[in-house]
Amino acid sequence: MKKILIIGATSAIAQEVAKIYAQKKHELILWGRNAEMLNIISQDLKVRGSSALTIINHDLNDLTAHASKVDEIWSTHSKIDIVLLAHGVLGDPRKAEVNQQEMLHLLNSNFISHASLLTFISQKMVKQGYGTIAVISSVAGDRGKQSNYVYGSAKAGMTTFTDGLRNRLFSTGVHVVNLKLGPVDTPMTKDHKKTPLFGKAPSVGRGIVNAIEARKNTVYLPFFWRFIMMIIKSIPESIFKRLRL
Amino acid sequence: MNEFPSWGLYPKAQEQVFKNISSRFSKLPTSGLACLPRGLGRSYGDSCLNDHGLLIGTSYLNHFIDFDQNTGKIICESGVSFDEILKVVLPTGWFLPVTPGTKYVTVGGAIANDVHGKNHHRAGNFGHHVLKFELLKSSGERLICSRESNSDLFFATIGGLGLTGFITWAEFKLTKIQSSWIHQQQIQFNSLADFFSLSQESERDFEFTVSWVDCVNSKDIRGIFIRGNFGEIEKDRYRLHKEPGMKRVPFFLPKITLNSLSVRAFNELYYRKNLSSNKKNSIHYDPFFYPLDSIHHWNKIYGRRGFLQYQFVIPYKDDQGAALYEIFDILKKSQMGSFLAVLKTFGSIPSEGMLSFPKEGVTLALDFPNHGEKLLKVLSKCDEIVKSVQGAVYPAKDARMSKESFAAFYPRLSEFEKHIDPKFSSSFWRRVR
Numbered sequence: 001m002k003k004i005l006i007i008g009a010t011s012a013i014a015q016e017v018a019k020i021y022a023q024k025k026h027e028l029i030l031w032g033r034n035a036e037m038l039n040i041i042s043q044d045l046k047v048r049g050s051s052a053l054t055i056i057n058h059d060l061n062d063l064t065a066h067a068s069k070v071d072e073i074w075s076t077h078s079k080i081d082i083v084l085l086a087h088g089v090l091g092d093p094r095k096a097e098v099n100q101q102e103m104l105h106l107l108n109s110n111f112i113s114h115a116s117l118l119t120f121i122s123q124k125m126v127k128q129g130y131g132t133i134a135v136i137s138s139v140a141g142d143r144g145k146q147s148n149y150v151y152g153s154a155k156a157g158m159t160t161f162t163d164g165l166r167n168r169l170f171s172t173g174v175h176v177v178n179l180k181l182g183p184v185d186t187p188m189t190k191d192h193k194k195t196p197l198f199g200k201a202p203s204v205g206r207g208i209v210n211a212i213e214a215r216k217n218t219v220y221l222p223f224f225w226r227f228i229m230m231i232i233k234s235i236p237e238s239i240f241k242r243l244r245l
Numbered sequence: 246m247n248e249f250p251s252w253g254l255y256p257k258a259q260e261q262v263f264k265n266i267s268s269r270f271s272k273l274p275t276s277g278l279a280c281l282p283r284g285l286g287r288s289y290g291d292s293c294l295n296d297h298g299l300l301i302g303t304s305y306l307n308h309f310i311d312f313d314q315n316t317g318k319i320i321c322e323s324g325v326s327f328d329e330i331l332k333v334v335l336p337t338g339w340f341l342p343v344t345p346g347t348k349y350v351t352v353g354g355a356i357a358n359d360v361h362g363k364n365h366h367r368a369g370n371f372g373h374h375v376l377k378f379e380l381l382k383s384s385g386e387r388l389i390c391s392r393e394s395n396s397d398l399f400f401a402t403i404g405g406l407g408l409t410g411f412i413t414w415a416e417f418k419l420t421k422i423q424s425s426w427i428h429q430q431q432i433q434f435n436s437l438a439d440f441f442s443l444s445q446e447s448e449r450d451f452e453f454t455v456s457w458v459d460c461v462n463s464k465d466i467r468g469i470f471i472r473g474n475f476g477e478i479e480k481d482r483y484r485l486h487k488e489p490g491m492k493r494v495p496f497f498l499p500k501i502t503l504n505s506l507s508v509r510a511f512n513e514l515y516y517r518k519n520l521s522s523n524k525k526n527s528i529h530y531d532p533f534f535y536p537l538d539s540i541h542h543w544n545k546i547y548g549r550r551g552f553l554q555y556q557f558v559i560p561y562k563d564d565q566g567a568a569l570y571e572i573f574d575i576l577k578k579s580q581m582g583s584f585l586a587v588l589k590t591f592g593s594i595p596s597e598g599m600l601s602f603p604k605e606g607v608t609l610a611l612d613f614p615n616h617g618e619k620l621l622k623v624l625s626k627c628d629e630i631v632k633s634v635q636g637a638v639y640p641a642k643d644a645r646m647s648k649e650s651f652a653a654f655y656p657r658l659s660e661f662e663k664h665i666d667p668k669f670s671s672s673f674w675r676r677v678r
């Protein structure tokens with residue numbers, strides 16, 4: 001039986017991951033800020049088989065609480081096998097281009113809060129000497145483009161941070177997985193026109209669990225985004241800057 | 246391109262707005278338009294369509310609330326599918342009390358159509374196993390409905406075609422099983438009389454009965470009678486069904502593939518393949534109940550113009566099936582062809598829903614490629630016969646019955662109408678009222 005901490009537990013993708021672990025009878029610690037949804041989800045996971053459930057209801061953007069919350073988790077549960085960071089917001093990209101508040105909100109919710117949490121979590125993981133940290137990043141971080149570069153740059157930061165952390169923790173036995181997701185059909189993208197490229201939450205959830213199990217470094221989900229991004233990254237900037245992507 | 250078609254892809258819906266409800270505690274999304282709850286869209290005709298209206302999606306209502314492994318009572322949100330329920334309950338030795346021929350239906354959809362399965366003679370409809378549910382009205386009011394409280398609304402909502410309000414969650418009872426495996430027998434029959442006597446004999450000893458019939462080729466009605474019970478098999482005792490693989494119909498097939506000649510050939514082939522007159526074997530529940538689920542979007546084989554299902558029930562005990570013969574005759578003469586003709590007897594358990602379809606008698610379900618006007622005429626003729634013997638046609642599979650026929654098939658209509666939510670409607674409803 002494993003202990004799994006899911007941060008941003010109400011996200012549709014996190015829920016799919018949690019269902020798989022619940023079915024395997026693992027213990028789950030769910031951290032999020034929507035108390036009502038956390039209750040709905042924890043009832044669901046109990047029915048699906050989770051052996052124990054803890055809810056932590058606290059806003060993840062409240063950075064000042066990170067140290068004490070992380071302390072609290074490790075003192076109650078002593079060891080955690082897997083930590084999944086799944087929170088994030090798409091925000092309003094147009095607004096973020098001109099509005100400082102929105103821009104900072106996107107950076108905080110998609111990078112700063114993760115970096116802050118990982119600073120504390122990595123210390124606990126190093127101390128226990130094993131475990132996996134998995135971070136949900138995005139293909140949007142692979143190259144800046146006009147349609148969502150604020151969100152994208154936060155994810156780019158996330159990717160670099162995650163890669164560096166993996167490098168630093170390698171010798172300690174702690175593994176770090178970077179999950180680069182393409183757009184997925186979830187409440188987060190409900191206002192977006194769905195193309196065939198949209199992933200489905202259940203299969204992306206399975207992909208995440210597999211990547212964690214196989215101790216992958218970086219995975220693209222769905223897999224074809226690896227090839228799409230390879231092409232997009234190879235377009236010369238002199239051409240790219242003229243494109244409307 | 247319509248993103249929310251019905252399973253038969255006919256008729257095509259016009260300008261539907263779609264909004265998901267975000268949790269079972271949320272208010273209903275509004276838009277000023279008439280609304281209709283939407284499950285997985287496995288209804289064939291227009292009862293899950295809402296032209297110029299709002300569809301309220303239930304895909305985020307996919308959570309379980311409670312499951313008692315000792316009593317088999319389960320509570321879940323209305324958007325949970327039968328597929329998901331099986332994944333959760335089967336490993337503990339429980340099964341759905343009643344299931345239609347696909348597991349990709351939601352609990353809300355199963356209640357709203359009061360669906361039936363191969364065990365109607367033993368278990369009745371899905372609604373018979375529902376203990377209670379919460380109904381969210383457009384006024385914002387939330388009502389717990391059961392046989393004891395708000396019972397009128399309970400019986401209006403079971404089989405109520407999504408018109409009485411929005412079901413947020415439901416509690417129902419599962420059935421205990423000994424294993425995932427069904428001991429099955431297949432028996433060939435060559436007349437309707439044989440079918441009736443096989444049915445009668447089988448209903449005593451078998452939980453599940455159904456027949457595949459050929460109504461194109463033969464003089465009398467011939468087919469394969471299939472009956473079975475869950476068995477006690479130790480090996481792989483509670484094996485779950487697999488996730489669907491890559492088998493799918495990727496695009497619409499051209500019209501030519503389904504002409505009446507190919508239907509004839511298919512029926513002949515299928516019949517001969519299963520001819521060995523008495524076959525016994527053990528079969529996993531997935532191919533037994535859900536033979537078509539392994540091919541995703543098989544509905545597209547009929548091409549863009551879509552297809553129509555026609556399912557009716559008629560009494561047979563008084564006339565020894567004379568009315569059924571008449572209908573078979575019309576179909577044979579019409580040369581409309583039908584790939585899948587499924588024949589089954591419904592038992593005597595009375596339906597509880599005011600608009601529930603099942604009643605004691607024999608039911609036939611047929612698929613037709615959309616031949617347009619010609620087909621509509623033939624089916625109207627069949628309606629007349631169904632009407633003349635106090636039968637009914639199934640709204641979940643209908644795209645064309647007339648106002649008059651609908652009223653004749655469902656005598657409790659005016660009682661039902663009192664319970665319709667004023668902000669709810671559907672394409673089907675506007676067509677038949």
Ligand SMILES: Cc1cc2nc3c(=O)[nH]c(=O)nc-3n(C[C@H](O)[C@H](O)[C@H](O)COP(=O)(O)OP(=O)(O)OC[C@H]3O[C@@H](n4cnc5c(N)ncnc54)[C@H](O)[C@@H]3O)c2cc1C
Binds near residue numbers: 413
């Ligand atoms: C291959 C196949 C085999 C089938 N076999 C059978 C069979 O053997 N027996 C049988 O009875 N049927 C059968 N059906 C029909 C199917 O069981 C019904 O149409 C079922 O209701 C579909 O459920 P759904 O979730 O797809 O609902 P939808 O088709 O999306 O909706 C059906 C109705 O339910 C209402 N509804 C959905 N959710 C809610 C809610 N939360 N609150 C209130 N109303 C709601 C909708 O408004 C609509 O009126 C079969 C269908 C297929 C495709």
